[in-house]
């Protein structure tokens with residue numbers, strides 16, 4: 564996801580934190596630092612020389628065959644450079660490691676807040692055309708690619724603007740209402756069926772498989788190459804984007820609550 568997506572995931576998560584978890588997160592990030600404000604730090608960091616190692620941690624390149632067959636297989640798809648699943652397991656462990664420096668544990672927290680968001684973006688769980696980066700499309704006539712539209716353009720259109728606290732807070736509030744008493748009320752329990760921090764790798768694999776399935780159901784269902792996405796494709800994508808961002812936020816909240824409870 565782009566900045567709006569990540570900030571929305573973080574804002575939703577924050578809404579579901581226990582008092583104990585709020586204190587725990589603040590102890591790692593700094594007391595006046597919002598989760599939303601650091602949710603895209605990992606994207607800035609991966610373009611730096613020091614942070615280049617972390618670029619593969621944002622995705623897992625599932626070598627499946629969408630739209631016919633969708634699957635994620637850890638041993639097949641997580642390379643020796645690492646992937647989102649190994650990164651979530653590693654940073655879940657590091658955030659709990661009191662032998663590490665405060666800076667290292669803060670970075671571990673910032674990575675987790677970001678990667679539990681990215682793993683719900685279907686194209687972050689897909690090798691096809693480099694996760695859709697090599698599928699050229701147009702958005703309102705301008706050339707871009709399928710991956711970027713899922714990360715940014717479609718999310719901003721739903722949220723009603725580019726990144727700002729007001730846009731993100733209002734988008735998050737809409738989704739929180741659906742989680743609490745709306746469309747998602749009956750399914751949110753399924754979203755957190757795997758949130759045991761002692762089995763982080765297994766849970767992250769389940770989350771990746773859940774999002775990857777959408778590549779067969781919708782994201783890569785037709786030949787999107789050259790398609791204008793700001794039309795029928797966008798309209799059809801809206802419910803999936805709202806679902807995945809809501810899921811990421813609700814799950815991240817549960818993950819942090821479990822980390823705080825174990826600390």
Ligand code: DCM
Pocket residue numbers: 564565566603606607610621681711714715
């Ligand atoms: N991005 C950013 N900061 C940068 C460069 C890119 O926030 N310095 C954004 C643009 C993309 C998004 O990151 O929309 C992709 O990142 P992700 O790995 O979260 O999908």
Ligand code: DCM
Pocket residue numbers: 566570597599600601602603604607726727728
């Ligand atoms: N911020 C940042 N990196 C991001 C997003 C935000 O450093 N990817 C900073 C910019 C602002 C602060 O966080 O100083 C608050 O941002 P926001 O208004 O998005 O909550």
Ligand code: DCM
Pocket residue numbers: 564618621622624686687688689690693694696710714
């Ligand atoms: N990405 C992905 N799968 C890949 C390579 C990249 O999901 N195999 C994501 C990470 C960013 C976006 O695509 O969100 C653009 O990546 P980059 O900036 O590395 O081109």
Ligand code: ZN
Pocket residue numbers: 564565684687710714
């Ligand atoms: Zn992306």
Ligand code: ZN
Pocket residue numbers: 564605606621677681
């Ligand atoms: Zn990312």
